Amino acid sequence: MTQQVSRPMGEPVPAPTAAPLGFEAGMRSRAERSSGLEQDAVESEPTAGSKPPQDRQRRRKPLLVRIAVTALLVVFGVVFTYPFIWLVSASFKPRGEVFDNQLIPNTFTLENYVTVWQEAPLALWLWNTLLVTVLAAVTVTISSAMVAWGFSYFQFRGRNALFGFVLATMMLPGAVTMIPTFLIWNGLGATGTLYPLWAGNLFGSAFYIFLLRQFFLGMPRDIFEAARIDGANNWTIFTRIALPLMKPALVVTLLFEAQAAWTDLMRGLIYLRDSDTFTVPRGLKALVDQFGFGGEWHWEILVTASVITTVPMIILFFIGQRSFVEGIATTGSKG
Amino acid sequence: MSVTELAPAASGIDPERQRTRRAARRRNTRAALLFLSPWIIGFLVFTAWPIGYSAYLSLTDYDVINDPSFIGFDNYVQLIEDPKIALALWNTFIFTVLQVPLYVIVSIALAVLLNQAGRRSSGFFRTVFFLPKMTPPVAVGVLFLLLFNGQNGLINHVLGWFGINGPAWTTDPAWVKPGLAIMSLWTVGGSVIILLAALRAVPNQLYESARIDGANFWQQTTKITVPMISPTIFFIVVVNTIAAFQTFDEAYTAFFGSGNTTYSNDAALFYVIYLFQQAFQFLHMGYASAMAWLLFVVIMAVTAIQLWVSRRVVYYEADVR
Missing domain, CATH: 1.10.3720.10 (MetI-like)
Incomplete structure (x- = not known):
């Protein structure tokens, strides 16, 4: 059955390497719908060669303008990267030199990393955060994709009204539901555990439901009808056909939520008490309280812990750079 | 796509057809609700109930340990x-x-x-x-x-x-x-x-x-x-x-x-x-x-x-x- 199902969709399925292109195609069709033009909403390297000559004409600017643009870009580029370089550099400096604002440490030391590792259960914190991040990202992607599919493939009475509810929940400030949500987890005896940090994601998230629905709506319906005639049931159509076609959008959801989960401070503050259960952001805040405000002023420890908290996100970005950029551009194009 | 082609033909008066169609739509709604169920549960538990309960709590004095006591708009x-x-x-x-x-x-x-x-x-x-x-x-x-x-x-x-x-x-x-x-x-x-x-x-x-x-x-x-x-x-x-x-x-x-x-x-x-x-x-x-x-x-x-x-x-x- 699987064989039969996969055949009719053989043609429109993008090859794995062309996945980003599939993504772009979806976005381009949206851009076309909204502006009625062939202009790309996002930069698309693959089509660079086939760009009409008007683009090249537009790029031929006076030398002075080009120099000014490049110079400004370089200046801003330095402004944007320097704080992080400063942070990394400071993490290799001994305590007395953290604030010396030197790019290259006068005294290079790895001691801060050793100290942080000894002072705080960092390995445990990293493991906790990794667990929360993976669980949060995977559950929200699966559940949101299911719900988005339910809203885009099926036709039933009250669908639009119900979807309106989904959108309305996005407008609600988190503060309103924060306390009762805490009481729910508290009632379940889950405070002090990591569950409250991710388990809510089992039920989907309005933002991702909206994002994924947009993509499902952009897919040709014929494929699904063909699969249905071949005897595929709803679940098979969803998992075997819709999800594989949605891979780029699913990656965006995974990455966005991974970032949100990794950097989440508020839930850690609300739910986690023991140092052993801390996530990295919660742990970093504890270190700030202990080594900064405690009066000891061990800035080198805070600097180093900040680097350790941040580096996984930088890695995540470089893994999914394209998806991040395209996902964000899509988010805005609904405005 | 042949399904969509059949649809207009089926919209005749044949009651047998109509019944099957209604059954199909019911099945369709049920399937949709199944896919929507995570959000519906989540909405009821983590949005709808919290909104109501938060509104109620705002009219009470509550410290988690003791039961909330109603104090009106204080x-x-x-x-x-x-x-x-x-x-x-x-x-x-x-x-x-x-x-x-x-x-x-x-x-x-x-x-x-x-x-x-x-x-x-x-x-x-x-x-x-x-x-x-x-x-x-x-x-x-x-x-x-x-x-x-x-x-x-x-x-x-x-x-x-x-x-x-x-x-x-x-x-x-x-x-x-x-x-x-x-x-x-x-x-x-x-x-x-x-x-x-x-x-x-x-x-x-x-x-x-x-x-x-x-x-x-x-x-x-x-x-x-x-x-x-x-x-x-x-x-x-x-x-x-x-x-x-x-x-x-x-x-x-x-x-x-x-x-x-x-x-x-x-x-x-x-x-x-x-x-x-x-x-x-x-x-x-x-x-x-x-x-x-x-x-x-x-x-x-x-x-x-x-x-x-x-x-x-x-x-x-x-x-x-």
């Missing part, structure tokens, strides 16, 4: 009388008024700049501008304390090159909020990407005909670019205003928490920080719930005003919406 009366509420609202308001325009202007400027650059360099610098956005807000809070340190911080160090004696950003109550607003500019990358996508969608023909008519760069920017991307600008303004009203992570990291006596707390006491303290440090759950509803009303009112203003200011192409 919490709301207290909201008016509590000077810290006024302070927190004022701080949040000032921060929003400083941060949102700065943020929007800088992201537009960077997006326009990227749009002027060649394809390769714009791709590279887009990445560079976006990267800081990946920094966890806690780390941004730590970085704020370091970079904006009054005596040794990098910011004042650089200002010193130009002979400017920088303020004590992290301790002087007058400079805490401007400092936090400037720090937030470090993470404009997301908005820059959104605006750049909008800029690229502006049809080239508009600029060409403007150039033929002799319009200069500034005229093109104000008469073509800004109107064409105004829906996106509006989107960023609204989203950022809502976020600024709920700002928490950076300021809480830098100025609050156990044992913090060094920094001037009150200047950075933003509304959600005070709400968090009331709820989870003092366990005034009823009062904090009332605070949450006040925040909700304020955000709704501000968003409504922005929507109303946008009717006059934002340009929508005829075929959009």
